[in-house]
Amino acid sequence: MKHSKRPVNRRTFLRTSLGAAAVGPLAGMAWKPYTGRGGRAEILRVAAIGVGGMGWTDLRQVASHPAVEIAGLCDVDSNNLGRAEELFPDAEPFRDWRELFDKHGNSFDAVTISTPDHMHAPIAMTALMANKSVYCQKPLTHTIYESRRLREVASRKPIVATQMGTQNASRDGKLQALAMLKAGAIGELQAIHGWSDRPAGWWPQGQDRPAGSSPVPDYLDWDGWVGVAPMRPYKADAYAPFKWRGIRAFGCGALGDMACHICDTPIQAFKLYTPTSAICEATDATEDMFPSKERVVIEFKGVKASGNKPVKLYWTDGGRMPTPQELNIRADYSLKQNTVAVIGSKATLLIQPEAGTPLLFRDGDPVDDLKLPDVPKQNHWHQWVDAAFYGNPTQSSFGFAGRMCETLCLGSLASRFPNQMLAYDAKKMSFPDFPEADKFVRTDYREGWAVDGLST
Numbered sequence: 043m044k045h046s047k048r049p050v051n052r053r054t055f056l057r058t059s060l061g062a063a064a065v066g067p068l069a070g071m072a073w074k075p076y077t078g079r080g081g082r083a084e085i086l087r088v089a090a091i092g093v094g095g096m097g098w099t100d101l102r103q104v105a106s107h108p109a110v111e112i113a114g115l116c117d118v119d120s121n122n123l124g125r126a127e128e129l130f131p132d133a134e135p136f137r138d139w140r141e142l143f144d145k146h147g148n149s150f151d152a153v154t155i156s157t158p159d160h161m162h163a164p165i166a167m168t169a170l171m172a173n174k175s176v177y178c179q180k181p182l183t184h185t186i187y188e189s190r191r192l193r194e195v196a197s198r199k200p201i202v203a204t205q206m207g208t209q210n211a212s213r214d215g216k217l218q219a220l221a222m223l224k225a226g227a228i229g230e231l232q233a234i235h236g237w238s239d240r241p242a243g244w245w246p247q248g249q250d251r252p253a254g255s256s257p258v259p260d261y262l263d264w265d266g267w268v269g270v271a272p273m274r275p276y277k278a279d280a281y282a283p284f285k286w287r288g289i290r291a292f293g294c295g296a297l298g299d300m301a302c303h304i305c306d307t308p309i310q311a312f313k314l315y316t317p318t319s320a321i322c323e324a325t326d327a328t329e330d331m332f333p334s335k336e337r338v339v340i341e342f343k344g345v346k347a348s349g350n351k352p353v354k355l356y357w358t359d360g361g362r363m364p365t366p367q368e369l370n371i372r373a374d375y376s377l378k379q380n381t382v383a384v385i386g387s388k389a390t391l392l393i394q395p396e397a398g399t400p401l402l403f404r405d406g407d408p409v410d411d412l413k414l415p416d417v418p419k420q421n422h423w424h425q426w427v428d429a430a431f432y433g434n435p436t437q438s439s440f441g442f443a444g445r446m447c448e449t450l451c452l453g454s455l456a457s458r459f460p461n462q463m464l465a466y467d468a469k470k471m472s473f474p475d476f477p478e479a480d481k482f483v484r485t486d487y488r489e490g491w492a493v494d495g496l497s498t
């Protein structure tokens with residue numbers, strides 16, 4: 043494909059449009075040439091895969107780091123690709139990510155992945171196997187097995203920096219909440235409640251597979267979009283863009299979409315990494331789609347912070363939410379959507395990902411004179427770029443994200459068997475009392491789409 047050559051002063055444009063607000067985690071440290079983990083060059087050459095939707099933000103945020111060169115662009119939608127080419131005329135454009143790796147693999151050090159969920163792991167694994175650093179959108183994966191494999195392979199690649207795209211995890215409020223939980227602000231951990239209003243009419247759930255088909259628009263490579271999933275006919279306004287989220291073949295439903303953003307802080311603070319069971323209450327789950335609303339209860343093995351007693355995460359979506367009393371908060375308090383409440387023996391902490399400041403409640407009332415911990419200013423995207431140079435830890439590395447998303451994939455899987463308690467053996471990644479569920483731990487990739495590291 044030919045790409046346009048427009049004289050854009052990329053660095054100036056990006057620094058003024060995005061970079062001004064971005065402060066790296068190593069603020070105060072002078073930027074040095076790229077001699078860190080890779081030690082190959084002075085610039086981190088990034089290929090961006092999926093550049094519409096959230097990918098458009100990821101592309102510009104990563105590019106606003108002064109040490110980044112956008113070396114490749116890839117999208118199955120030629121309109122989205124064309125828009126990115128206009129901004130980065132020197133980057134090599136591709137419609138097929140496999141070709142990007144095969145033909146252009148020596149020309150980039152790192153990738154961003156902002157495609158629909160079912161393609162995250164295939165592309166991320168291919169990148170890891172090629173020793174590329176990876177910034178991958180949330181949820182990290184589509185299945186339990188993919189989460190486990192990405193975590194395992196990333197752990198054997200100290201040369202690469204990894205980050206899941208939960209950008210709020212690096213915002214002040216979430217970092218403050220994390221520090222407070224780690225410092226024991228709530229006493230002994232008792233329970234976690236997370237909730238979201240999604241799908242909230244933004245995308246369909248609780249329906250049968252969309253019937254009929256439409257002609258594939260000439261700008262879209264539908265075969266590439268379906269990728270590793272079973273082929274189905276294209277239908278306008280049913281899948282691409284954005285509406286694929288509630289469909290099991292492509293997305294992870296409201297829980298998969300939102301719990302990464304909402305529940306990550308307590309899961310990380312308390313290292314809740316061993317889920318032992320999940321149950322989903324829902325009435326309209328279908329074979330093709332996640333339910334329109336649900337309550338999912340995931341139990342974890344006890345951790346030090348819970349006095350080694352098992353801990354339950356109660357998740358509700360589709361508008362269902364807990365009452366303040368269930369959270370040990372006074373009855374007339376007005377709870378907001380998309381929040382997590384972490385309940386302890388001494389207090390409850392409310393964390394609202396986008397609202398910022400965490401709220402601590404003692405004896406049902408908010409603590410007014412709460413002294414919030416100091417946290418360094420972070421930019422999630424730049425933190426990842428810096429990690430490729432300096433090896434600093436990232437907030438949502440695959441080491442953490444793989445663990446959390448394995449649990450969230452378990453929660454999503456439970457909606458296939460409403461009201462069925464699924465005991466989970468994390469060591470074996472299986473359901474000893476309910477083997478029918480085992481076949482959903484991983485999915486077979488479509489013929490011709492085998493992925494090294496995931497298809498064996």
Ligand SMILES: NC(=O)c1ccc[n+]([C@@H]2O[C@H](COP(=O)([O-])OP(=O)(O)OC[C@H]3O[C@@H](n4cnc5c(N)ncnc54)[C@H](O)[C@@H]3O)[C@@H](O)[C@H]2O)c1
Binds near residue numbers: 269
């Ligand atoms: N972190 C956040 O706040 C946030 C917000 C929105 C979306 N997301 C995540 O970003 C991802 C994308 O979501 P979206 O809403 O932007 O979806 P979208 O459907 O709007 O956009 C996906 C983009 O990827 C392209 N694409 C699809 N398949 C591809 C493939 N095989 N190779 C290359 N490009 C491909 C599409 O053409 C499109 O440009 C999802 O995983 C979603 O969960 C994160």
